[in-house]
Amino acid sequence: MNGDLYREQLLDHYHNPENFGVLEDPDIDITQENATCGDTIHLTAKLDDEGRISKVMFEGHGCVVSTASASMFTTEVLGKTPAEIEAMQLPDIQQMLGGVTLSMGRVKCAMLPLEAMKKGLQKLAKSA
């Protein structure tokens, strides 16, 4: 049952996402596609001197789950190291979303921002 997906908290993030837009001069700049629907997320981020995430922005049109997930993700990961982000998994995202259980079809939507960030960090590590 997806009932709890459409609670006020997630809908607020959907209608008024935080950190919506594009960062200037980002360290991470990545676009990731959800293969089931063709939705894309464009994620930009900066790291501080210690290599921790200091600012994240996203843009893209998506469903409630992917938009709310991206919106919450932009603050959830602040201060985290690349290794800490690499270690994040689905349960972390479900918890971030307020403890929802996601049906199989919606997992990909929720995981899109995390996947984009992981890919962006890998790209950054390779270019360093």
Next chain:
Amino acid sequence: MSFDVSQVKRDFPIFQREIHGKRLVFLDSAASAQKPQPVIDALVRVYSQSYANVHRGIYTLAEEATAEYEQAREKVARFINASANEIVNVRNTTEGLNLLAYSWGEANIEAGDRIVVTEMEHHANLVPWQQLALRKHAELAFIPVTDEGELDLAALPPLLADGKAKLVACTMASNVLGTITPIKDVVRIAREAGAVTVVDAAQAAPHIAIDVKEIGADFLAFSGHKMCSPNVGILWGRHEMLESLPPFLFGGDMIRSVRKYDSCWNDVPYKFEAGTPSIAEAIALGAAVDYLTALGMDAIHEHEVQLVQYTMEQLADIPEVHILGPSAERRGGVVSFWMDCAHPHDIASILDEEGVCVRAGHHCAQPLHTRFGVQATARASFYVYNDEADVDALVAALRRVVKLLKR
């Protein structure tokens, strides 16, 4: 309408179950249809009474299985007004079309040739030709789709005029727009220009009467699972075309004799049925053909046109809903739409809570969605077991989507 939908619904045991405590409203038959009891019974009967491998044994059981397998082939042949030796059992439409792209395509397409498809093709009738064109350095050309969701037929003759077009592949009904294409005209124009014609009937065979002689094409493919059967696919080809094609897969059953360094092929259609086929599934397709024939293909189509008409009328009252494609009388039982306030994933999730199953996404027709400037749509599709109460459930659930997501 000449069949009783409530009776038909009772033939499908799946409608006894509930989803989230609600009545099951199944509106995704364009993806795959539910199965009636006679088809399920046929499967069970084969496995419990007459199962053995076909074409090999000379014991009673094997002979019975072979006879039933061949009888089903004859039923399918009659269903589309073809001969049994023109019916090739494959896995699904996709495999039938790939068979052609490899077997016919490798032997007939050369650099500089043109392959014509349409903008509304399912990926199954696009990507095999696209990849063939890339392998052979041939050109791929598209019959465009109009804003109303119809084929722009006037664009076809110019694509054929220089004689370079060797193949025209076209769907008979769109799985997104619902559009029933003027397939006879497409085939006639293409054949007059000397092109070979391939028809994707995946969305047509379950819903409208097919007469391959009347259509006049060279090849036509469809999937059993969309027409109340287990999953087997059918590739029909004109006998002389099938005769002229090289085999696609090699192995058992498709050979007449094998020597160490060369082999002779079996007759068509067996030349294209390498290895053990899906025996019980093919036999059950015969039962599905019987079931649909008893309802009457014309009655099925009429039933769906009425449901689509009713759906489009009801949806017109929800201003946030935008429907793709032509008017009801020009389509099969498919209505795809998008909403101002809701992403298709959210539409499908919220509808699911109400027991209403619709599909969200690009429905394996990405170029068509791009053509209409949308990334994804939600799709409701109808079949013999759907009624106006199902449409009412859809409409009520869509109103709930608006209430939840519109600000």
